[in-house]
Amino acid sequence: MKAKQLKFLVGSVIIVLVLIYLGYAGFKSSMAYNQTVAEMLASKEVAYNRHIELEGDVVPGTIKREGRIVTFSVNDKTDKQKVVMIRYEGKDPLPDTFRDNATAMAKGKLDPSGVFIATSMTAKCASKYEKEKEAGIVIDKAGLE
Amino acid sequence: MGQVGQFALALAFIVTIYSIASSLLGIRLRNDKLIASGRNAAVCVFGLVTMSIGTLAYLFLKSDFSYAYIAEHSNRDLPTYFKISSIWGGQEGSLLFWGWLLTIYTALVVIQNRKKHTAMMPYVTSVLMGTSLFFTSMHLFVANPFKLNAAAVGTKVMGLFSPADGQGLNPLLQDPMMVIHPPMLYLGFVGLVVPFAFAMAALITRQLGDTWIRTTRRWTMAAWGILGTGILLGGYWAYHTLGWGGYWAWDPVENASLMPWLIGTAFLHSVMVQEKKGMLKVWNIVLVIMAYIMAVFGTFLTRSGVVNSVHAFAKSPIGGYFLAFIVLALSASFYLLIDRLPFLKNEDQMGSVVSRESSFLFNNLILLVACFSVLLGTMLPSLSDWITGNKITVSKPFFDAVDVPIAIFLLFLTGVGPLLAWRKASTNSLKRNFMIPIAVASATGAALLIGGVRHFYAWSALVMAAFVGTSIIREFYKGARARSTGTGENFFEAIVNLTLRNTRRYGGYIAHLGFVLLFIGWSGQAFTADSEFEAGIGDTFQIRNFTLRVDGFKPVSGQNYTGDQVVVGLYKDGAKVANMFPGRRNYKGSGEQQATSEIAIHETLREDVYLVFQGGVDDAGQKGAFHVYINPLVAWVWIGGVVLGLGTIIALLPNRKATPARRKREHGAEAIQEGTTVA
Numbered sequence: 001m002k003a004k005q006l007k008f009l010v011g012s013v014i015i016v017l018v019l020i021y022l023g024y025a026g027f028k029s030s031m032a033y034n035q036t037v038a039e040m041l042a043s044k045e046v047a048y049n050r051h052i053e054l055e056g057d058v059v060p061g062t063i064k065r066e067g068r069i070v071t072f073s074v075n076d077k078t079d080k081q082k083v084v085m086i087r088y089e090g091k092d093p094l095p096d097t098f099r100d101n102a103t104a105m106a107k108g109k110l111d112p113s114g115v116f117i118a119t120s121m122t123a124k125c126a127s128k129y130e131k132e133k134e135a136g137i138v139i140d141k142a143g144l145e
Numbered sequence: 146m147g148q149v150g151q152f153a154l155a156l157a158f159i160v161t162i163y164s165i166a167s168s169l170l171g172i173r174l175r176n177d178k179l180i181a182s183g184r185n186a187a188v189c190v191f192g193l194v195t196m197s198i199g200t201l202a203y204l205f206l207k208s209d210f211s212y213a214y215i216a217e218h219s220n221r222d223l224p225t226y227f228k229i230s231s232i233w234g235g236q237e238g239s240l241l242f243w244g245w246l247l248t249i250y251t252a253l254v255v256i257q258n259r260k261k262h263t264a265m266m267p268y269v270t271s272v273l274m275g276t277s278l279f280f281t282s283m284h285l286f287v288a289n290p291f292k293l294n295a296a297a298v299g300t301k302v303m304g305l306f307s308p309a310d311g312q313g314l315n316p317l318l319q320d321p322m323m324v325i326h327p328p329m330l331y332l333g334f335v336g337l338v339v340p341f342a343f344a345m346a347a348l349i350t351r352q353l354g355d356t357w358i359r360t361t362r363r364w365t366m367a368a369w370g371i372l373g374t375g376i377l378l379g380g381y382w383a384y385h386t387l388g389w390g391g392y393w394a395w396d397p398v399e400n401a402s403l404m405p406w407l408i409g410t411a412f413l414h415s416v417m418v419q420e421k422k423g424m425l426k427v428w429n430i431v432l433v434i435m436a437y438i439m440a441v442f443g444t445f446l447t448r449s450g451v452v453n454s455v456h457a458f459a460k461s462p463i464g465g466y467f468l469a470f471i472v473l474a475l476s477a478s479f480y481l482l483i484d485r486l487p488f489l490k491n492e493d494q495m496g497s498v499v500s501r502e503s504s505f506l507f508n509n510l511i512l513l514v515a516c517f518s519v520l521l522g523t524m525l526p527s528l529s530d531w532i533t534g535n536k537i538t539v540s541k542p543f544f545d546a547v548d549v550p551i552a553i554f555l556l557f558l559t560g561v562g563p564l565l566a567w568r569k570a571s572t573n574s575l576k577r578n579f580m581i582p583i584a585v586a587s588a589t590g591a592a593l594l595i596g597g598v599r600h601f602y603a604w605s606a607l608v609m610a611a612f613v614g615t616s617i618i619r620e621f622y623k624g625a626r627a628r629s630t631g632t633g634e635n636f637f638e639a640i641v642n643l644t645l646r647n648t649r650r651y652g653g654y655i656a657h658l659g660f661v662l663l664f665i666g667w668s669g670q671a672f673t674a675d676s677e678f679e680a681g682i683g684d685t686f687q688i689r690n691f692t693l694r695v696d697g698f699k700p701v702s703g704q705n706y707t708g709d710q711v712v713v714g715l716y717k718d719g720a721k722v723a724n725m726f727p728g729r730r731n732y733k734g735s736g737e738q739q740a741t742s743e744i745a746i747h748e749t750l751r752e753d754v755y756l757v758f759q760g761g762v763d764d765a766g767q768k769g770a771f772h773v774y775i776n777p778l779v780a781w782v783w784i785g786g787v788v789l790g791l792g793t794i795i796a797l798l799p800n801r802k803a804t805p806a807r808r809k810r811e812h813g814a815e816a817i818q819e820g821t822t823v824a
Contacts, residue, residue, distance in 0.1 A: 007498050012510055015554075019514050019547055023521075026546025027539055034526050034536035053538050068677060092389050093677070093759050093772045096317070096741045107540075 032107055037076035037084050040110060047110045054108075054116055058123075059083065060100035070094060074104055086116045098123035147212055147291040150200030154291075157193035157248075158281045160186050164274045168267040180267050184255045187270050190277060191252035198245045201238060201290055205231055211307035214238055214290045220313040222705045222733050230324045231314050236448055236461060237290035239327070243444060244280035246328075246335040251277060254339055254364075262356065268346035276338055276441075279470050287463050316732040316741045319705065322382035326375060330402055333372025334440040337405055339364040340412075341437035341478075344430050348481045353426065353488045358416055363797055365416075365433075369409040370793035376402050377786040388742040388757045390675060390774035392782065395544040400523045401443035404516050408436040411512040414505050421567060422502060423492030427482070428509070430489070434478045439516075441471055446523070496568035499575070504562035511551050518547040553605050556664055559657045560613030563620070581619060586612035603671035606664045614661045617654045624651075645801040652796025659789025662781050669752070669778025681768035689775050691754055692716040696724075698766055706730040708743070711758050711769055715747055723747045727758035727771070752777040 032051040040047050040054055056074030062085075063072040069089060076082040086106050088094065098104060098121065106118035164186035171179030201214075205228040210216040218231045218238070233239040251273040258266055284290065293305050314323075340361040347357035379399065380392035393399060412432040418425045449464030496502050521528075522539050529537040564578040589611035590604065598604050621640055629639040644651040678686045685694045696712040708730035715723045725745035732741070740760070747754040755774040762768050 004495065004497070008495065008503065008506065011498065011507070015507070015511065016514060019511075019518070019551065022550060023518055023543065023547040026543035029546075030540045030542035032538050032540070034538045091675075093757055096388070 034105075036078075037074060038079050038082045040084070041082055048112055050109070052108065052110060052116075054084065054086070054104075054106045054118075056084065056104060056106075058098070058100055058102050058104050063100065072104075074106075077103070084110075084116050085114070086118050088118045088121055090119045090121060092120065094121055095123050146200060146207070146209065147204060147293070150197040150204075151289075151291045153193045153196040153200065154281065154284050157190050157197065158278070158285055160190050160193060161274050161278045161281055164190065165271045165278065168270045168274075172267050183267060183270055184259060187248075187255050187274055188252045190274070190281075191248040194241075194245045194248045194281070197284075198232065198241055201232055201241065202229055205229065208311065209307070210309075210311050211294055211305065212290075213292045213294045216294055216308050216311045218311070218314055220311040220705075220733060223311075223314055223319075224704055226321075226324055227314055227319055227705075230318075230327075233327045233331070234314050234318055234323070236463070237284070237288040237292075239331075240280065240288050240444075240448065240463070241284050241290050242328075243331055243335060244277065244284060246331055247273070247277050247280060247338060250335055250339055254342070258360070262346075262360065264350045265343070265346040265352060265357070268349045269342045272342035272345045273338065276342075279466075283463060283466065287466060288461070313705075313732060316706075316730070317386065319732060320382060320386050322378060322386075326378040326382055329371055329375030329378055331375075333368050333370075333375050334402075334405065334443060336364060336368025336371060337409065337436045337440045339368070340433045344433040345478060345481065348430065348478075348485045351485060351488050353485065355420060358419060358429070362416065365409065366413060366793060366797055369406065369413060370790060370797075372402065372406050372409065373793075374786070374790055376406060377783070381783060381786075384779070385744060385746065386741075388744050388772075390673070390755050390757075390772075390776060391670075392779070395519075395522070395541050397523045398447045400519045401446040404519055405436050405439035405443060407512050407516040407519070408432055408439055411509045411516075412436060415509050418502050418505050424495070424502070426489040426491065427486065430482055432509075434475070434482070435516075437478075438471060438475055441467065441474070445471065497570070499565060499570050501562060501565045501567045501570075504558050504565055508555065508558050508562065511554055515548055515551045518551075519544065549602050552664070552667075553602065553609055556606065556609045556613055556660065559660055560609065560616045563654070563657070564616060578616070582612045582616040585615040598671075600671035603668040606668040610661045610664045610668075613657065617658050617661070620654055621651070642801075644795060645798070648798045648800055649796050652792050652794070652798070654792070655795055656789050656792030659785045659787070659792055662785030662788055664785075666778050666780070666782030666785055669776060669781070672777045673775060675772065675774040677770065677772045679762055679768060679770050681763075686771070686773070688773055690718050691775065692719070693725075693754075693756070693771075693773060695769070698761070698769065701728060701730075703730075706732045708740075709758075709761070709766070710743070711771075713745070713756060713771075715754055725754070725756050727756045729758055729760055748780055750778075750780050753779045 032053040034053045034055065035043070037054065037056040040052060043050075054074070055077075057077055059073040059075055063070065069087065071085060071087050073083050073085050075084075086104070086108075088106065089108075102123040105122045105124075106116060107120045108116060108118035110116050164183045166183075167179050167186060168183030171177070171181075171183055204212055204215050205219055206225065208215070208219060208221050208228075210219075214235060214237050215231075218234045219228055223231070231238070233242045251270070254273065255266070255270055258269070262269075294307065295305055340357075343357040343361045347353050376399070379402070383394070384390075384392035412429065415425050415429055415432060419429055445464065445467035449461055449467060495506075522543050526536045526538050529535055560582065561579075566574060586608050590608040593604055593607055598607070621643070624643045625636055625639040628634065628643050629636050632639070632642075634642060644655075674689055676686075676688055680686055680693075680695045682695055682697060685692050687693075692715075694714040694716065696714050698709060698711050701708050701710045708728055710726050710728035713725045713727065714721055715725050725747060726743075727745040728743040729740050730743055742757050742759070745756045745758075747756075753774075753776040755776055757772040757774075759770040759772060762770050
C-alpha cells in the first residue's frame with residue numbers, strides 16, 4: 001500500500017472511531033427498553049433499574065392533572081387486566097394526541113412502589129380505525145347512523 | 146364511479162407488463178417498433194394511473210362514503226383543498242399517489258429521451274416500469290383505495306352501505322402544509338428512481354462512461370432539492386402546529402426522509418470526482434442504488450407500522466411485500482454491479498490528502514456514516530428485538546451525539562473543499578485562499594466567547610459558519626471583480642452574469658450559503674428557554690426580557706371546527722410588540738375527534754416567542770394553562786432553506802452562452818478568471 005493511501009485510511013479510521021465512540025456514549029445515555037405493560041410487569045425487579053419506554057392504552061377516565069403533574073393509568077393492549085399507573089413529571093406539554101384510549105409511550109422508570117415515573121411522553125391514536133376495522137366495529141357503528 | 150378507477154388500475158397493471166415485455170423483446174429482436182411500443186405503453190400507463198387517481202379525487206369531492214378510504218379520511222364539511230389532499234392522508238391513497246408520481250416521471254423521461262441513448266432507453270423504461278409494476282400490484286391486490294365499505298361479521302360480508310358522514314381527516318393533518326409537504330417529499334423520493342434506472346441501464350449495456358451521469362445529473366439534483374425542501378417543510382409544519390417548540394425530533398418518519406437525502410448529497414458531490422477525474426465510478430453506482438433503496442425503504446418504514454412514530458400508520462400487510470421488493474432490487478442491482486466491475490476501472494489516481502478530491506472523499510465518508518447512524522438508530526428497536534428479544538430504543542441524545550459533530554465537520558468541508566485545487570493544493574494557494582476566512586472566523590470565535598457563548602457545538606457551528614460564509618462571499622467578490630475589470634460591467638451586473646455563466650459552480654456556492662444560514666439557525670437550539678404558567682385575564686408572566694399578558698378568552702369557529710382563542714399581549718423590555726392568539730380547536734367529523742392546539746408564534750430574525758395554549762383550568766373559562774418557549778434564531782432555518790433551494794435552482798439552469806459580440810468583450814474577463822478552479 002502506498003503512503004498516500006495509508007494516510008487516507010488512517011484519517012478515515014480515526015474519523016469513524018471517534019464517531020463510533022460518540023455514538024456509543026449517546027447510546028448509553030439515551031437507550032431505553034421498549035416494553036408493553038405486560039412485558040414490564042413480567043420482568044419484575046429487573047424493571048426498576050432500567051430506562052423503559054412503556055407502551056400502553058390510556059384507561060378512560062383515569063387522567064388527572066395537578067398543576068404540572070399528570071397521572072393516569074394504562075393497560076396492556078392485549079391483556080386489559082394488566083394495568084400500570086403513570087405519573088408524568090416531564091417538562092414538555094403533553095401532545096394533543098394524548099387522551100382516553102390513546103396509545104401512550106411513556107419514557108421513564110418504574111418506581112418500586114409500582115408507579116411508573118415518566119419524563120417524556122408521546123401518544124398516538126391513528127391505529128384506532130384499523131383496530132376497529134379488524135373487529136368489524138367501524139362498519140357496524142357507522143352503519144347505524 | 147370507483148369502478149372507473151379500479152378498471153384503470155387493472156388496465157395499467159396489464160399495460161405495465163406489456164411495456165416491460167415489449168421493451169426487452171424489442172432489444173432482443175432488434176425491433177425498433179417493439180421498443181417504441183414499449184415506450185408508448187409507459188406513457189399510456191401514466192394516463193391510466195392519472196385516471197385512477199382522478200377518480201379517487203372525484204370520490205373525495207363527491208363525499209362518496211360508500212368507499213372505505215373516503216369514509217375514513219374525509220367528511221362533508223372538510224374544505225375542498227383538504228378533500229383533495231386527503232388523497233395522501235392515508236395508506237392506500239398515499240401509495241397510489243407515489244405510484245402516480247412515478248408514472249409522471251417515467252412519461253417525462255421516456256419522452257425527453259425518445260431519440261437519445263437508443264441502447265440504454267429500453268432498459269431505463271423497463272426498470273422504471275418494473276418499479277411501477279410493484280406499486281400497481283400493491284394498489285390492486287394489497288392496499289386498494291377503491292374498496293367499498295362492507296358490513297361484515299367475521300369474514301362474511303353482510304352487505305354494502307354508505308355512512309351519512311365520514312370520520313374526517315386527522316385534525317393534525319388539517320393544515321395548509323398538508324397540501325404541499327407530502328407531495329414534495331414524494332416527488333423527491335420518487336425522483337431518485339430515475340438515476341437508478343439509468344445506472345442500471347448503463348450497467349446492463351456496459352455503457353459505463355459519463356453518459357448516464359450527465360443525463361441524470363439534473364434529475365438527481367432536482368429530486369434531491371425537492372426532497373430537501375419537503376423535509377424542511379415538514380419541519381416548518383411540525384414547528385407551527387405540533388406545539389412542542391421544535392422542528393426536528395429524530396422521529397423514524399423524519400429519519401426515513403433524511404436517509405435518501407444524505408445519500409443524495411453524497412452522490413451530488415462524488416459525481417464531480419467522476420466527471421473531472423474518472424474516479425469513484427463503482428462508488429457512484431453504489432450511491433445511486435442506495436438512494437433508490439432508501440427511498441423505497443423510507444416508504445416502507447412509514448407505511449408499514451414497523452416502527453413507532455408520531456406519523457403512525459397502522460400495522461399492515463404491505464410490509465412483507467416491500468421487504469421482498471427491496472431484497473430483490475438490492476440483489477439484482479448488486480449482482481449486476483459485481484458482474485460489470487471490470488468495466489468500471491479508475492482512470493486516475495487519488496491526489497494528495499489536501500486536495501479537492503480528498504475533501505469529496507471525506508464528505509462522502511461522513512455522509513455515509515451519518516446515514517448509517519440514522520438507519521441504526523431508527524431500526525434498533527426491530528434489530529435488537531430480533532437478536533436479543535428486547536426492544537431497545539434510542540432517542541435524540543444518540544442522534545445528536547453522532548450527527549451534530551458530523552454536521553459541523555461537513556460545514557468545515559463546505560468551506561474548505563471548493564477552495565482546494567484538484568490533485569494537490571499548494572501551500573501558497575492555501576495561504577492566499579484561507580487567510581481572510583480564518584481571520585474572520587477567529588474574530589467571530591473571540592467575539593462569541595466574550596459575548597458569553599459557552600456551548601461548544603453552538604460555538605463551533607457559528608465559527609464555522611463565519612469561516613464558510615466569508616470564503617463564499619470572497620469567491621463571489623473575486624469573480625465579480627475580475628469580470629467587471631474585463632467587461633466593464635458594474636459590480637452587481639458582474640455578480641449576476643458570473644452566476645448565470647457558470648450556474649453549477651455559483652449555484653453550488655449559493656446552496657452552501659444556504660447551509661451556513663441553516664447552521665446559524667440550528668445553533669439557536671443551544672440558547673432556548675421555556676416555561677409553563679397559568680394565567681387569567683390581566684395576569685402577566687415574565688420570561689427573559691419578554692412579558693406576556695392575558696387580555697381575553699373568546700370562542701371561535703370555522704368551516705370545519707369550533708374552538709377557543711386567547712388574546713395575549715406580548716411586551717419586550719416593557720414595550721408592546723404584538724398580540725398573540727393561541728387557541729384550541731375541535732374538528733368536525735363523525736370519528737371520535739381530539740382537540741388540537743393552535744400555536745401562536747411571534748417570529749423575528751433574532752428569536753421566536755412560541756406560545757401554546759394548553760386549555761382552560763377553571764370552568765368559567767377565564768383562566769388557562771400556557772407553555773411559552775423562547776427559540777433564538779429559528780427564522781434562519783427557514784431563510785437558509787429558501788437560499789438552499791434558490792442555489793439548487795440556479796445550479797439546475799443551463800449555463801448562459803455569450804453572444805459573439807459579447808464573447809469578445811468578455812474574453813479579457815475569462816483570462817483573468819483562469820486562475821480559479823472551476824467546481
